[in-house]
Amino acid sequence: xxxxxxxxxxxxxxxxxxxxxxxxxxxxxxxxxxxxxxxxxxxxxxxxxxxxxxxxxxxxxxxxxxxxxxxxxxxxxxxxxxxxxxxxxxxxxxxxxxxxxxxxxxxxxxxxxxxxxxxxxxxxxxxxxxxxxxxxxxxxxxxxxxxxxxxxxxxxxxxxxxxxxxxxxxxxxxxxxxxxxxxxxxxxxxxxxxxxxxxxxxxxxxxxxxxxxxxxxxxxxxxxxxxxxxxx
Numbered sequence: 439x440x441x442x443x444x445x446x447x448x449x450x451x452x453x454x455x456x457x458x459x460x461x462x463x464x465x466x467x468x469x470x471x472x473x474x475x476x477x478x479x480x481x482x483x484x485x486x487x488x489x490x491x492x493x494x495x496x497x498x499x500x501x502x503x504x505x506x507x508x509x510x511x512x513x514x515x516x517x518x519x520x521x522x523x524x525x526x527x528x529x530x531x532x533x534x535x536x537x538x539x540x541x542x543x544x545x546x547x548x549x550x551x552x553x554x555x556x557x558x559x560x561x562x563x564x565x566x567x568x569x570x571x572x573x574x575x576x577x578x579x580x581x582x583x584x585x586x587x588x589x590x591x592x593x594x595x596x597x598x599x600x601x602x603x604x605x606x607x608x609x610x611x612x613x614x615x616x617x618x619x620x621x622x623x624x625x626x627x628x629x630x631x632x633x634x635x636x637x638x639x640x641x642x643x644x645x646x647x648x649x650x651x652x653x654x655x656x657x658x659x660x661x662x663x664x665x666x667x668x669x670x
Contacts (some may be wrong), residue, residue: 468594470607474498475553475586478505482557483578484562497607500614505554516558525560526581527588534592544600546613549593556585 474494481490493499509516522529533555537548560578593601605612 444500465594467598467602467606468590470495471498471593472586472590474501474607476551476582478502478556479560479582479585483560483562483582485560485650495607497611500611501550501553504550504614505557508551508554509558516555519559520553520561520563523559523577526556526585529558529559530585530588534588538592538597544597546604546610549601549610550614553589554593560585 474495474497477494478501493502519529534552537552538544560582
């Protein structure tokens with residue numbers, strides 16, 4: 439009786455473990471998350487002009503669709519970060535803090551935004567010299583693995599309770615399955631505005647850090663308009 443109740447509770451929270459090879463315990467949710475992240479990040483990091491592989495899972499297909507819309511909505515800002523290839527992991531860690539840790543906390547839109555941001559940092563430039571290409575290949579492969587680990591820690595540890603309470607990756611697919619309904623379009627406007635704000639805030643952090651102007655600070659949302667014109 440108690441064993442059955444414990445099993446149901448484990449399924450509800452996503453903390454169930456199953457024996458793997460050699461008796462090691464496997465976390466199905468972590469494995470599913472890692473597969474989803476690797477699918478998308480490798481999709482982003484592929485060589486320019488290389489045909490895109492088919493999504494490996496239903497949630498991978500949904501993520502690619504949603505990410506394409508996020509990238510389109512932020513097409514004027516995301517390219518600014520591709521010059522920061524040496525700071526990919528740090529940038530994603532800071533974006534995770536902005537999108538998931540601060541009020542109002544996690545949402546499926548913010549989860550998708552974070553993964554999209556990570557993927558955009560791995561995109562390769564259209565043309566490079568052979569020497570640059572080899573060096574960048576090493577960096578992209580390394581950072582891809584590091585970003586999978588970082589995002590897995592966010593989704594499978596730090597914010598696991600929220601993801602599981604909202605249906606896990608099945609809930610992710612269900613949430614975005616209504617993406618073409620009018621009510622979704624209204625929500626999307628506010629979501630993109632929030633995401634744009636987060637990107638601009640971190641962009642100013644980069645500018646201030648690289649220019650070494652006093653202590654690094656994060657400007658208040660209401661100061662963004664004036665600061666934007668100041669830096670431009």
